[in-house]
Amino acid sequence: MTEATATEPDICSSKGCRAPAAWQLLWNNPKLHTPDRRKVWLACDDHRESLEKFLGARGFLKDTVAHEG
Numbered sequence: 001m002t003e004a005t006a007t008e009p010d011i012c013s014s015k016g017c018r019a020p021a022a023w024q025l026l027w028n029n030p031k032l033h034t035p036d037r038r039k040v041w042l043a044c045d046d047h048r049e050s051l052e053k054f055l056g057a058r059g060f061l062k063d064t065v066a067h068e069g
Contacts, residue, residue: 010069012044014051019044021067025051027060042067 009020021042028037043051048064055061 010042010067012047013041014043014047017044017047019046021069023048024065024067025055025061026063026065027055028062029058029060038062042069 011017012019012021013025022045023043025041025043025048026038027041028035028039033039041051041055043064052061052064
């Protein structure tokens with residue numbers, strides 16, 4: 001495994017996707033995390049909706065914000 005450098009963009013969290021991230025999907029699992037804790041998945045424009053649906057169907061999605069990375 002190599003370390004990311006400043007020139008490598010953050011990539012989408014969707015399995016197999018190597019596209020640059022444009023969105024942060026903030027979520028938590030209420031059975032495991034305190035209400036104020038937020039985990040982050042990164043999403044490209046193509047995978048934003050599918051990742052939001054995945055997290056939303058489980059009641060985990062809290063917010064989606066633009067990724068500034």
